[in-house]
């Protein structure tokens with residue numbers, strides 16, 4: 001088979017790395033790629049409506065607002081609304097509103113309000129690339145400038161051939177690479193817009209939607225979401241009908257989801273907008289450190305040359321609100337962690353209050369170690385010195401714990417130090433922060449497609465990241481940024497990071513494309529295309545999981561998997577669990593809830609003594625079958641516990657926040673399974689009595705997980721090491737696993753990561769025969 005023939009629009013670059021024939025050997029099976037790469041193209045779905053359908057603004061609809069009112073009259077209106085609500089609070093609230101409006105007006109972007117509005121006002125203006133310094137006000141202000149524009153009002157249009165009227169537009173989506181940015185921005189902007197989120201209110205102008213957490217009040221005009229959530233919405237609504245504009249924020253991060261998203265947006269812009277009854281969709285792409293030429297080039301080829309300039313507008317906004325003084329090291333530092341702690345203590349003893357510290361470290365381990373030392377140091381401070389409190393902030397932390405880092409400390413005369421990974425690098429404002437300390441490194445995930453393994457190693461950050469980190473200071477007042485590297489080292493940093501799509505597993509990305517009707521995934525418009533081999537492997541893997549048919553088209557199972565907020569292998573497991581031979585949907589949901597709730601629910605202890613003590617306390621939840629049955633037992637015992645769940649967790653050193661989050665996820669997954677027909681009836685309410693899982697049931701649950709993870713297995717070799725079935729690599733069972741140090745005939749693992757060693761995590765004991773069984777009866 002010649003791969004050259006695949007796709008009519010294949011780029012020249014891709015053509016150069018084609019092979020003459022392709023078949024891959026996985027788990028002893030050779031799978032031909034013939035079907036995948038020459039997938040017969042389905043005829044394009046016929047347009048639902050003609051492109052010329054009239055699209056009028058609906059007068060008096062709840063979302064049709066007139067042009068923005070002058071500030072004074074807006075304030076007056078808010079005051080009088082509050083007066084109606086009773087005597088308590090309005091005065092104070094009024095002052096708060098005034099303060100917020102004053103802050104908004106002082107932002108550099110405020111002066112460019114009409115430039116931004118004008119750049120998108122014409123029918124031919126499709127795309128705005130907005131580059132503005134960190135803290136200039138892009139994420140918070142741009143959607144507020146735009147939602148009152150005439151083109152941004154909701155319209156009612158009648159679809160031809162149907163009596164139904166559909167609503168198009170009215171809302172602006174603004175995407176963020178991370179949940180913490182989406183939720184904190186939504187809270188801030190909802191306050192600025194005068195309709196603060198929470199406090200039981202049902203209506204409001206601003207909302208957010210992130211995985212397993214949504215708050216979208218009635219009448220929402222501005223919706224902050226993660227890129228992944230908007231991709232999910234694209235599955236249900238390929239034309240993004242509820243939106244008038246999509247703002248892709250922090251494009252410089254080039255996350256995999258953002259790259260997919262701009263690809264889909266490009267397709268919508270290039271298409272005939274039939275699904276939107278001809279109503280245009282505007283796209284704004286923003287960052288402080290964006291590569292304007294690359295973005296312009298990416299969208300540019302869908303317009304004739306003479307229209308390109310008006311179709312794609314570029315605005316650069318100079319200036320930041322407050323200055324940030326930069327301080328570099330004179331010489332390279334020998335011990336980063338040590339230098340970081342010394343700088344924290346120096347800032348604390350030398351810089352005045354108020355002024356919190358945001359320190360960037362490489363990962364969870366480093367953060368936990370630093371937190372301990374800071375807590376010890378804090379106890380030694382003289383009584384006339386301000387107190388010091390440390391808060392961690394990393395991706396695996398539960399949402400509640402993440403939020404804590406953003407709240408003011410309750411104790412007076414206290415400085416807060418937030419110990420963060422690069423999740424706090426872009427978009428976020430941590431209130432109170434004046435000082436940033438940047439260690440200059442970050443742990444980067446890199447997927448080795450050939451090894452089927454992810455590595456997670458600390459590497460120097462890019463210039464773009466360094467600029468973003470610096471930009472976390474100077475947001476509420478003048479700030480300082482201490483870089484723990486020399487000025488020369490900064491000059492030598494790479495300009496930007498490698499886009500995620502070029503360094504990660506594209507399995508989920510390929511499933512998203514297929515589910516969205518992209519037959520020829522190699523021809524999908526991407527700013528940077530991954531290697532053909534990485535896509536081929538993803539196609540083979542998806543075929544193996546049953547998400548793709550032999551001809552490469554998506555199966556109904558694949559469609560369901562794409563709708564689930566889970567990775568493709570976990571989605572496969574959940575679908576298998578509903579089959580009569582397994583019949584373990586509730587157990588599977590329980591396990592998935594535990595493993596997706598954030599960091600490990602079992603807290604790690606350092607000393608051997610504490611380890612022994614804990615093992616005794618945890619004895620009743622630990623199972624010899626391995627980690628997933630241990631998770632299941634833990635959540636089942638936790639929900640059966642009716643007296644004091646906090647105490648129950650404390651005794652076993654189990655992370656109570658993550659357990660709460662696990663129950664939240666469990667509730668949502670149960671709801672999704674009911675909707676998808678994977679559960680026939682709603683499960684009984686908690687608490688349910690705890691009944692230990694019989695060994696044969698445990699075996700069934702593990703076999704069910706093998707349906708998604710048969711390729712993540714390893715056999716015990718004669719030299720007592722474990723060798724993976726796919727790729728034949730030696731792996732060690734991670735020390736956090738209940739099976740650490742044990743010899744089993746074979747193991748299945750849900751994660752495979754290279755840090756200082758090649759580790760299998762979330763491990764279960766299996767029999768070799770089960771692997772063959774799972775591979776054969778798919």
Ligand SMILES: Nc1ncnc2c1ncn2[C@@H]1O[C@H](COP(=O)(O)OP(=O)(O)OP(=O)(O)O)[C@@H](O)[C@H]1O
Nearest residue numbers: 134135136137138139140188288427429431475476
């Ligand atoms: N949660 C918050 N609490 C207090 N002030 C905030 C908050 N969020 C934003 N601000 C204020 O609004 C300013 C503008 O923030 P915004 O996120 O809009 O800037 P930005 O240009 O998008 O920055 P970046 O490129 O760093 O994301 C901040 O500098 C800060 O003064």
